[in-house]
Amino acid sequence: MVDIAIIGAGPAGGSAALFTAKAGKKTLLIDSDQSVTKKAWLENHYGVPEIKGPDLVEVGIKQAQKFGAELVKAKVTQIEKTEDGFQITTDQETYQAKVVILATGFLLDLAETTGLATKPGTEPRVKAVFDVDAAGRTNVEGIWAAGTCAGVSVHTIITAGDGAKVAINVISELDGARYVDHDILKA
Numbered sequence: 001m002v003d004i005a006i007i008g009a010g011p012a013g014g015s016a017a018l019f020t021a022k023a024g025k026k027t028l029l030i031d032s033d034q035s036v037t038k039k040a041w042l043e044n045h046y047g048v049p050e051i052k053g054p055d056l057v058e059v060g061i062k063q064a065q066k067f068g069a070e071l072v073k074a075k076v077t078q079i080e081k082t083e084d085g086f087q088i089t090t091d092q093e094t095y096q097a098k099v100v101i102l103a104t105g106f107l108l109d110l111a112e113t114t115g116l117a118t119k120p121g122t123e124p125r126v127k128a129v130f131d132v133d134a135a136g137r138t139n140v141e142g143i144w145a146a147g148t149c150a151g152v153s154v155h156t157i158i159t160a161g162d163g164a165k166v167a168i169n170v171i172s173e174l175d176g177a178r179y180v181d182h183d184i185l186k187a
Contacts, residue, residue, distance in 0.1 A: 013147070017060075020167050031061075035053075072090070074093065075091045080114075101144045101166055104149045117139040118130055126148060129149055130149055146165070150166070
């Protein structure tokens with residue numbers, strides 16, 4: 001049983017995993033290698049003059065792994081509510097998590113089988129998104145969503161920020177107090 005399973009390792013999922021792992025939460029990052037960011041060339045990501053999308057995704061995953069996140073390369077086929085969290089079935093194995101963060105980009109194939117509410121998307125080529133509140137909560141208690149699948153702009157800097165925001169909200173809820181992550185410059 002992990003504390004948090006994050007489905008999707010693009011900018012939103014990678015960023016969420018970085019924050020949850022750094023906060024000491026046992027984090028599982030499940031990725032099916034379908035991120036649209038893998039096709040991107042980026043010159044509009046703050047702090048990075050230019051980068052290939054696959055490199056940005058890889059850097060994000062490595063940052064999360066540095067703090068203990070575990071990466072599993074698999075496709076999630078089902079999420080089921082259990083007594084103490086969720087059972088996540090992939091095309092390879094089954095995992096248990098207390099909380100789930102969906103960061104699936106354009107992919108909403110888990111919505112119908114999981115009972116997640118959707119609404120029309122507003123971005124070009126984004127037909128539908130998970131219906132979330134301002135914190136990132138879906139209509140299924142314990143399942144959150146971040147990034148493009150949650151209705152934010154497809155720009156990687158925005159989806160990464162949304163992943164961080166949702167992760168902070170999840171950590172805060174699990175801890176019962178507002179979580180803040182600040183590093184201090186070392187002399």
